[in-house]
Amino acid sequence: MDWLSLIIQILNGIQYGLLLFLIASGLTIVFGIMGIINLAHGSFYMIGAYLAFTLSQLTGGLFTAIALGIPLTLAFGFLLERFVIRQLYHRDHLQQVLLTFGLILIFNELQQILWGGEPKSVPVPEILQGAVALSDTLSYPIYRLFLSGVCLAMAATMYVVIRYTRIGMQIRASSSNQNMLNALGVNVRLINSLVFACGVALAGVAGILAAPVETVYPGMGEQILIVSFVVVVIGGIGSIRGAFFGALLIGVTDVLGQVFLPSAASIVIYGVMAFVLLIRPSGLFGRSE
Amino acid sequence: MIVLPPRPILIALALMVVAFALIPMTGDKYWIKLITRMFALGIFAMSLDFLVGYTGLVSFGHAAFFGIAGYTLHLISPENQAPNLAWVLPVSVFASAIMALLIGALSVRTHGIYFIMVTLAFAQMLFFLFHDSNIAGGSDGAFIYNKPVFTILNWTVFDLGNRYALYFLSLLSMMTLYLLLTVVLASPFGAVIQGIKVNEHRMRALGYNTYYYKLISFVIAGAIGGYAGFLFACIDGFVSPELLGWRESGLALVMVILGGVGTLFGPVLGAITLLGAEEIFRDRSLVGPLANYWQVLMGVFVIIVVLFLRGGLGGQLLQFVRRKKEQGL
Numbered sequence: 001m002d003w004l005s006l007i008i009q010i011l012n013g014i015q016y017g018l019l020l021f022l023i024a025s026g027l028t029i030v031f032g033i034m035g036i037i038n039l040a041h042g043s044f045y046m047i048g049a050y051l052a053f054t055l056s057q058l059t060g061g062l063f064t065a066i067a068l069g070i071p072l073t074l075a076f077g078f079l080l081e082r083f084v085i086r087q088l089y090h091r092d093h094l095q096q097v098l099l100t101f102g103l104i105l106i107f108n109e110l111q112q113i114l115w116g117g118e119p120k121s122v123p124v125p126e127i128l129q130g131a132v133a134l135s136d137t138l139s140y141p142i143y144r145l146f147l148s149g150v151c152l153a154m155a156a157t158m159y160v161v162i163r164y165t166r167i168g169m170q171i172r173a174s175s176s177n178q179n180m181l182n183a184l185g186v187n188v189r190l191i192n193s194l195v196f197a198c199g200v201a202l203a204g205v206a207g208i209l210a211a212p213v214e215t216v217y218p219g220m221g222e223q224i225l226i227v228s229f230v231v232v233v234i235g236g237i238g239s240i241r242g243a244f245f246g247a248l249l250i251g252v253t254d255v256l257g258q259v260f261l262p263s264a265a266s267i268v269i270y271g272v273m274a275f276v277l278l279i280r281p282s283g284l285f286g287r288s289e
Numbered sequence: 290m291i292v293l294p295p296r297p298i299l300i301a302l303a304l305m306v307v308a309f310a311l312i313p314m315t316g317d318k319y320w321i322k323l324i325t326r327m328f329a330l331g332i333f334a335m336s337l338d339f340l341v342g343y344t345g346l347v348s349f350g351h352a353a354f355f356g357i358a359g360y361t362l363h364l365i366s367p368e369n370q371a372p373n374l375a376w377v378l379p380v381s382v383f384a385s386a387i388m389a390l391l392i393g394a395l396s397v398r399t400h401g402i403y404f405i406m407v408t409l410a411f412a413q414m415l416f417f418l419f420h421d422s423n424i425a426g427g428s429d430g431a432f433i434y435n436k437p438v439f440t441i442l443n444w445t446v447f448d449l450g451n452r453y454a455l456y457f458l459s460l461l462s463m464m465t466l467y468l469l470l471t472v473v474l475a476s477p478f479g480a481v482i483q484g485i486k487v488n489e490h491r492m493r494a495l496g497y498n499t500y501y502y503k504l505i506s507f508v509i510a511g512a513i514g515g516y517a518g519f520l521f522a523c524i525d526g527f528v529s530p531e532l533l534g535w536r537e538s539g540l541a542l543v544m545v546i547l548g549g550v551g552t553l554f555g556p557v558l559g560a561i562t563l564l565g566a567e568e569i570f571r572d573r574s575l576v577g578p579l580a581n582y583w584q585v586l587m588g589v590f591v592i593i594v595v596l597f598l599r600g601g602l603g604g605q606l607l608q609f610v611r612r613k614k615e616q617g618l
Contacts, residue, residue: 037402039539087596093402094347098546099595101539105588113582222535226413229406237402266417273410274395281398 004138009259010252015144017251018151022206023224024231024243025158026199032238033175033195036088037096040103042225044200048073048207049216050111053120062125062212069208070201077200081193089192108218117218122211147209154202155244162240171195175238227254230269234276236286245284291475294554295610302554309460313453321452322524323568327561328459329520332466334544334556336513339470341542342551343479344506345486346397349405349538350412351514353392354385356533358515359522360419361385363431371435374449378437381519382512388415389511390504397503409535420530430529433522449523459520463557466513470553473509482506547594548601555603562602566590 027041048069055065084103088096124143131139162168173181174191182188214220231250235242250269257268276284293299313321337351361384366372392411399407418424425431436450447454473479481502484492493499522528531537540563548559569575570583570590579586594601600608 031402037405084592093405094341094542094546094550095595097347097349097405098539098543099592101543102588102591102595105584105591109582109584109588112584226410226535230410233403233406233410237406263422266421267414270410270414273407277395277398277407282403 004135008134008138008140009255011140011148012144013252013255014248015148015151015251016255017248018148018155019206019210020224020227020231020251021155021244021247022151022202022209024228024235024247025155025240026202027228028232028235028238028240028243029171030196030199031232033171034085034089034192036085037093037100038085038199039097039100039225040107041199041203041228042221042223043104043107044073044077044203044221045207045210045224046111046218046221047076047107048204049122049211049214049220050115050120050207051204052122052208052211053115053216056122056211062122062208066205066208069204073201073204074197076204077197078193080200081196085196086192104222107221111218119215119217121215124212143212147213150209151206154205158240167191167194227269230273232283233273234283236283239283239285242283242285291471293471294552294607295614297610297613298554298606306460306464310457313456318452321456323564325452325456325459325524326521327564328456328463329517329524330541330544330560330564331557332459332463332520333514333517334541334548334560335463335467335470335553336510336517337541338545338548338550338553338556339474339513340506340510341545342553343474343486344482344503344510345489346503346507347405347542348396348408348507348510349535349542350392350396350408350410351510351541352535352537353412353415353533354389354511354514355518355521355537355541356419356528356530357388357415358382358385358518359528359532360425362437362519362522363425363433363528366433366435366437369435371438371448371450374437374439375441378516378519382515385515385518386508386512389508389514393504393507393511397500397507409538412533412538413535416530416533416535419533425528428530430527430531433526433528436523436526455520455523459524462516462520466516467553467557470513474553478502478505543591543594546601547598549603549605549607550601552601552603552607555601555606558602 023041023045026044027038030036030038030041051069051072052062052065055068056062059065059068084099088099124141128143128146131141132145133139160168162171170181170186170191173186174188178188181191227250231243231246233246234249235244235246250272253272254265254269258265261268280286294302309324312324333351333355337348340346340348340351358381361381362372362377365377365380392408396404396407396411420428436448436455438448438450439446447458449455449458474483481492481497484495484497485499485502489499492502518532521532544559544563545556546559547562548557549555567583567587570586571580573580576583576586598605
């Protein structure tokens with residue numbers, strides 16, 4: 001394999017990693033701030049992808065699907081937090097795991113009822129069709145570059161909001177001591193709702209963006225959930241920076257694993273996780289106990 | 290000291306066992322198979338309760354050991370001949386125990402939510418290993434054509450191809466393993482792991498190397514989970530990657546919660562109730578057209594159990610007995 005195709009594979013890995021970051025960051029923030037382990041997080045990715053399918057059919061394009069999908073997933077996350085997730089704040093992990101497990105069963109069945117079992121595909125928007133030529137025979141699809149760009153922009157926005165704005169300060173404060181923040185007159189409940197809704201929207205957007213490059217199929221939520229768990233474990237639970245680097249590491253490792261070790265491709269990322277656990281049981285960027 | 294449930298519950302459980310022993314007389318194939326499955330999953334849920342309810346380790350990958358034993362049975366069975374239970378059962382259970390040792394050695398280093406995620410990830414790794422490769426039929430699964438036979442020196446004691454033999458072996462195994470786990474919990478080892486559940490730091494301060502205690506507990510639970518998986522593979526005559534999947538692990542946790550965490554007999558009731566609920570939700574004559582969407586009903590059922598049934602069935606029973614006793618005094 002020459003170096004150009006290697007670069008293409010690494011670009012693919014980075015693109016997959018950035019997509020993973022959108023999902024894993026929601027998972028890790030929700031845990032860091034509310035102490036909730038949410039198994040249904042992968043379902044939001046699946047819902048996003050199916051929304052992309054329906055909305056782009058109805059409105060005629062992926063861009064309108066994104067524009068409509070963001071408020072829809074935000075509202076969905078907001079309502080879900082208010083009526084279900086809020087019950088979980090003072091319960092132990094076991095109950096959180098089971099309740100969100102029940103949610104997966106419901107979401108999966110609703111997906112079957114609404115969209116059926118066969119895989120769907122979503123067309124790439126016309127402006128983003130085509131590819132950038134890298135050499136006479138090799139080229140890289142524009143849509144994938146666009147996808148990576150959008151993910152990077154979202155990651156940067158997230159960084160700026162959390163780092164430099166007032167609401168970001170409150171979010172950071174609520175991850176260390178919610179009671180104190182409440183006593184200072186900040187509406188902690190609202191912050192929780194907002195953060196959860198944003199997490200859902202991030203996963204939803206990831207699903208919408210991924211729809212044209214991946215197949216949209218029923219089990220896609222669980223598959224991505226497990227990989228996101230691996231990312232979060234590697235990065236350290238509650239750490240957004242950890243999620244970012246963990247996601248890139250896993251994305252590149254997974255893609256290169258499929259190229260160089262096709263027979264063991266599905267196991268490589270778990271090997272990386274096992275190795276990280278051996279040297280740093282609380283993740284690369286996690287607070288050690 | 291061996292802790293058994295209070296006498297009224299023991300009597301109720303004993304009556305239940307007697308009822309179970311009589312059911313095969315009806316000869317209804319469907320019911321016999323369903324109840325044998327309940328026994329196998331009851332053992333599975335019990336082994337998970339040993340981990341969750343007594344050691345304080347919430348594992349979301351317990352199905353890995355359930356599936357590994359089933360697959361081992363498939364892989365070591367000769368093609369055209371029924372294998373002897375006397376060696377396939379120990380080998381299958383041993384395979385699960387070894388897998389639990391490997392996964393446990395890494396997972397037990399972590400705590401709380403990490404442990405949940407890590408056990409889930411390792412179980413999924415095994416799922417993909419069997420799903421994406423050609424081992425034992427890949428994603429299609431594989432049949433176990435010849436059920437094991439228990440023979441001593443050419444004398445056939447029983448044949449698991451016979452549904453009655455399988456039924457009673459499962460029932461007996463469930464009772465024996467219940468007693469075995471009760472004895473383990475009453476031993477000094479059992480006292481240490483229960484201490485770890487309450488306060489691991491304190492146990493470490495007392496000089497116990499908690500890592501090894503947790504690991505041994507994980508291996509015991511994995512081995513018994515494997516025993517359950519072995520029975521389950523014999524019941525269905527079929528193994529598929531789904532046996533190791535996260536759904537199976539999740540349902541096992543639901544059985545434990547539904548039955549009552551840390552009661553040991555409760556999760557058996559949980560397994561029976563959950564399988565019973567599934568039968569009801571899938572029955573068109575009971576729930577009408579909703580039977581097509583039985584998974585939604587199942588999801589709602591799980592959520593209701595988690596939110597409202599504090600302590601599970603076992604916990605509620607214990608509380609009920611305690612209240613009655615106080616009123617009596």
